[in-house]
Amino acid sequence: MKSIRIMSHAIFVIFILSLGACCCGQVELDVSPMEKTEQEALYSTIQGFVGNSWNGSDLYPDPCGWTPIQGVSCDLFNGFWYVTVLNIGPIHDNSLVCARNVEFRPQLFELKHLKSLFFFNCFQSQKTFPITIPSENWKKLANTLESLEFRSNPGLIGTIPSSFGVLKNLQSLVILENSLTGEIPPQFGNLIKLKRLVLAENYFIGTIPDIFGGMSELLIFDLSRNLLSGTLPLTLGSLTSALKLDISHNLLQGNVLNEFANLKNLTLLDLRDNKFSGGLALSFQEMYSLEQMVLSNNPLGGDMRTLKWENLQNLVILELSNIGLVGEIPESISELKRLRFLGLNDNNLTGNLSPKLETLPCLNALYLSGNNLTGEVKFSNEFYGKMGRRFGAWNNPNLCYQVGVISTSHVPYGVKPCQKELCY
Numbered sequence: 346m347k348s349i350r351i352m353s354h355a356i357f358v359i360f361i362l363s364l365g366a367c368c369c370g371q372v373e374l375d376v377s378p379m380e381k382t383e384q385e386a387l388y389s390t391i392q393g394f395v396g397n398s399w400n401g402s403d404l405y406p407d408p409c410g411w412t413p414i415q416g417v418s419c420d421l422f423n424g425f426w427y428v429t430v431l432n433i434g435p436i437h438d439n440s441l442v443c444a445r446n447v448e449f450r451p452q453l454f455e456l457k458h459l460k461s462l463f464f465f466n467c468f469q470s471q472k473t474f475p476i477t478i479p480s481e482n483w484k485k486l487a488n489t490l491e492s493l494e495f496r497s498n499p500g501l502i503g504t505i506p507s508s509f510g511v512l513k514n515l516q517s518l519v520i521l522e523n524s525l526t527g528e529i530p531p532q533f534g535n536l537i538k539l540k541r542l543v544l545a546e547n548y549f550i551g552t553i554p555d556i557f558g559g560m561s562e563l564l565i566f567d568l569s570r571n572l573l574s575g576t577l578p579l580t581l582g583s584l585t586s587a588l589k590l591d592i593s594h595n596l597l598q599g600n601v602l603n604e605f606a607n608l609k610n611l612t613l614l615d616l617r618d619n620k621f622s623g624g625l626a627l628s629f630q631e632m633y634s635l636e637q638m639v640l641s642n643n644p645l646g647g648d649m650r651t652l653k654w655e656n657l658q659n660l661v662i663l664e665l666s667n668i669g670l671v672g673e674i675p676e677s678i679s680e681l682k683r684l685r686f687l688g689l690n691d692n693n694l695t696g697n698l699s700p701k702l703e704t705l706p707c708l709n710a711l712y713l714s715g716n717n718l719t720g721e722v723k724f725s726n727e728f729y730g731k732m733g734r735r736f737g738a739w740n741n742p743n744l745c746y747q748v749g750v751i752s753t754s755h756v757p758y759g760v761k762p763c764q765k766e767l768c769y
């Protein structure tokens with residue numbers, strides 16, 4: 346009983362004290378120390394993006410203290426607060442939201458300790474208020490900036506400034522889903538601390554520059570959904586740490602690099618929707634960590650039997666549709682025990698289908714339509730039942746299923762019944 350009384354007394358005292366603290370908070374003494382120039386630079390920078398009606402000193406007199414701004418983080422350096430993170434755009438309900446007509450103010454580059462700068466859904470209107478990334482002043486952020494991201498800004502046009510090449514401490518550069526065009530600046534070759542380089546879903550043109558020799562720390566490489574053309578630069582083979590390499594949906598051509606054999610840690614390789622040719626490169630069978638290999642829609646050509654598929658024991662997704670494959674489906678495919686998705690449709694594959702494919706324990710999608718496979722499909726009722734609509738074998742004119750063995754509810758779509766020889 347006594348201890349409870351003491352407790353409640355203590356809580357009351359704390360309550361009174363905190364009331365006092367609240368009141369004192371209103372006076373200047375408690376304001377977190379911040380250089381005037383830093384504070385003004387922050388207000389002006391934000392005002393440039395959210396509009397002149399936003400009055401920072403009114404709304405947020407202590408931006409690194411008791412009036413925090415959503416999307417702004419600060420850190421102490423030598424007893425003073427500095428902005429380290431600035432996120433502009435509707436990430437949370439109460440985030441800073443951009444005006445229609447925005448501007449990059451030079452004060453942005455006066456934020457002395459800025460580590461991370463992120464624009465999301467900010468530059469909205471390509472027609473009425475297009476905006477370009479300023480090319481000046483990035484050098485001022487070179488020592489501090491580690492992460493720079495422009496994501497989902499349809500109103501962001503023009504080219505990537507080559508001066509991004511001075512940002513030597515960048516670990517993450519993400520320029521995703523904007524309306525930028527022009528070539529990838531060769532100056533990016535200086536960014537050797539990059540772990541993530543994402544330039545996807547813009548209108549970048551030209552060839553991929555041969556600048557990746559120093560990027561041994563890069564983990565994520567994504568140039569997908571642009572208009573990049575030409576052949577692959579050899580230094581892509583230097584990305585020895587890479588986990589994901591996605592260059593899908595471009596106009597790239599030529600052979601797949603032999604140097605890809607160096608990418609022993611790669612888990613995702615996506616080359617789909619390009620113009621690659623020259624057959625199945627032997628380097629494919631050297632990328633032992635691959636979990637997803639997606640090559641579909643390329644005039645690649647080649648025979649599946651040239652590769653030792655059994656090397657790729659981690660494969661979960663193997664998507665090889667519409668790449669001009671010829672020859673038979675090798676038995677070694679049925680050794681890929683983790684395989685869940687196998688897409689071989691719309692090729693020129695011939696020969697019989699091995700019933701061993703059924704033994705793949707995780708397989709739940711198998712697409713074989715649009716080939717020239719022949720003979721009886723010898724999968725069981727259980728297999729068809731398990732696969733459902735994720736089994737496709739139509740448009741193989743010489744393929745048939747076993748009448749009497751397969752129940753009518755499991756007859757594979759578009760496959761005809763085998764005729765007994767005697768019936769002719």
Ligand SMILES: *[C@@H]1O[C@H](CO)[C@@H](O)[C@H](O)[C@H]1NC(C)=O
Nearest residue numbers: 392397398399400401402403
């Ligand atoms: C913000 O408001 C203060 C007074 O409330 C005023 O002195 C100041 O000029 C305003 N700043 C801007 C940028 O409008």
Ligand SMILES: *[C@@H]1O[C@H](CO)[C@@H](O)[C@H](O)[C@H]1NC(C)=O
Nearest residue numbers: 561562584585586587609610
């Ligand atoms: C590949 O991954 C392993 C295990 O995660 C790691 O120890 C190794 O350093 C990585 N190799 C490269 C070249 O990054």
Ligand SMILES: *[C@@H]1O[C@H](CO)[C@@H](O)[C@H](O)[C@H]1NC(C)=O
Nearest residue numbers: 667668669670691692693715
């Ligand atoms: C398959 O081969 C035939 C004849 O050689 C050719 O006309 C056709 O375009 C090829 N189909 C595919 C999908 O490669």
Ligand SMILES: *[C@@H]1O[C@H](CO)[C@@H](O)[C@H](O)[C@H]1NC(C)=O
Nearest residue numbers: 693695696716717718719743
């Ligand atoms: C399919 O293969 C058969 C022989 O198995 C051949 O006669 C036929 O021409 C091939 N069809 C195509 C379109 O390649």
